[in-house]
Amino acid sequence: MSTMVEIKHRPVLVDKVVDLMNPECGKVFVDATVGDGGHSLALFERCEDIRIIAIDRDPEAIKRSKMFLESYGDRVEFHNINFIEIDRVVSYFVDGVIFDLGLSTFQIFDDKRGFSFGRNSPLDMGMDEGAMSVEHFINSASPDEIADVLYQYGGERKSRRIARRIVSEREKEPIMTTSRLATIVKCAYPPGYHRIHPATRTFQALRIWANSELNHLRVALPKALRVIRPGGVVVVISYHSLEDRIVKVEFARTAESAEYELITRKPITPDRSEILNNRSSRSAKLRAIKRSDSRKRGS
Ligand SMILES: C[S@@+](CC[C@H](N)C(=O)[O-])C[C@H]1O[C@@H](n2cnc3c(N)ncnc32)[C@H](O)[C@@H]1O
Known part of the structure; x- marks a missing residue:
C-alpha cells in the first residue's frame, strides 16, 4: 500500500x-x-x-x-x-x-490486477470479486466468442485475426499473463507503425466485458x-x-x-x-x- x-x-x-x-x-x-x-x-x-x-x-x-x-x-x-x-x-x-x-x-499500476498490457501480471482485470475471469475466457472461449468481445467492446477491426492467434497460441501453452497476451495480439497485427499499442483495444474490450x-x-x-x-x-x-x-x-x-x-x-x-x-x-x-x-x- x-x-x-x-x-x-x-x-x-x-x-x-x-x-x-x-x-x-x-x-x-x-x-x-x-x-x-x-x-x-x-x-x-x-x-x-x-x-x-x-x-x-x-x-x-x-x-x-x-x-x-x-x-x-x-x-x-x-x-x-x-x-x-x-x-x-x-x-x-x-x-x-x-x-x-x-x-x-x-488499479492500472497494481501488478496484481492485470489491467495494463505494459506490465507482467496475471490475466485478471476484475474490479471486484463479481467480475468474470478473463483468464478463463481467453483460454476456453471459441474464436468467434473472443472476436465478438474484442469487436463489440473495443471496436477492434482485427478481432477475428487476433482471436485465431489467441486460440492457436493457447494450444501450445495456456495464456496466463498480460505480457504474453499483449505479445500475441501484437504478433497478430500486420507489422508497421501503430499510433497506439496494438493490444490497447483488446485489453479495453476484455476489461469492459469482464466487469459488465x-x-x-x-x-x-x-x-x-x-x-x-x-x-x-x-x-x-x-x-x-x-x-x-x-x-x-x-x-x-x-x-x-x-x-x-x-x-x-x-x-x-x-x-x-x-x-x-x-x-x-x-x-x-x-x-x-x-x-x-x-x-x-x-x-
Ligand atoms: C476513474 S476512477 C474514479 C476516480 C475518482 N473520481 C477520483 O478522483 O479519484 C473510477 C472508479 O470507479 C470504480 N467503479 C467502476 N465501475 C464501478 C461500478 N459499477 N460500481 C462502483 N464503482 C465502480 C472503479 O473501481 C474506480 O475506482
Whole structure:
C-alpha cells in the first residue's frame, strides 16, 4: 500500500464537476465511483459543510479513499458496492450524483490486477470479486466468442485475426499473463507503425466485458436520476464512446419529461492544458442533467 499511495489518481474535469454540483451548506452528494476521492475532496474544498455518500466496487478503492478523505470524518459514508445498488444505500433525496467511469490510476499500476498490457501480471482485470475471469475466457472461449468481445467492446477491426492467434497460441501453452497476451495480439497485427499499442483495444474490450461495465451503467443511470431532488444534478464522465452513447441516450430520453433538463447538449471535454498535464483525461466526456426545480416548473 505505501508505494501505491504515491500513485494518486488525478481527478478529471474537477472544476467543472464542482461548479455543476454547486456544493453548499447542508447538501448531500453521492460519489458513485469514489476511487482516490479526488472529486469528493474538491467538493469539500469548495464547502466543508456537506455530506458525501462514497461508493466503489473495488475494496482497495474504498480503503484508499477512506485514507484520503479521513479528515472529513463522519461527513463521508463509505459503501463497497457496485453503483447498480445506489438505491439500496441512498434512501432519501440527494443534491447530486457523480459517476467518473473507468479505472483509477492505482488499479492500472497494481501488478496484481492485470489491467495494463505494459506490465507482467496475471490475466485478471476484475474490479471486484463479481467480475468474470478473463483468464478463463481467453483460454476456453471459441474464436468467434473472443472476436465478438474484442469487436463489440473495443471496436477492434482485427478481432477475428487476433482471436485465431489467441486460440492457436493457447494450444501450445495456456495464456496466463498480460505480457504474453499483449505479445500475441501484437504478433497478430500486420507489422508497421501503430499510433497506439496494438493490444490497447483488446485489453479495453476484455476489461469492459469482464466487469459488465456497460450493463451496469445502463442499470445505474435511471436509479441515479430517481434519487436526486428537484434542483439536483447527475454528472457522468465517460472515457469510451459506447459509455458516452449510453449516457447521451438515457439523458435525452429523460429530458423529454418536463421534470428534467439537459445541462450539456454537447459533452464537455478537457482543455488542452488539462490534457497536457494529465494524459488520462484525453478521452473524457462529461454530460450533466438536472432535475428541474419544482417551484420553477409550476411557474
Ligand atoms: C476513474 S476512477 C474514479 C476516480 C475518482 N473520481 C477520483 O478522483 O479519484 C473510477 C472508479 O470507479 C470504480 N467503479 C467502476 N465501475 C464501478 C461500478 N459499477 N460500481 C462502483 N464503482 C465502480 C472503479 O473501481 C474506480 O475506482
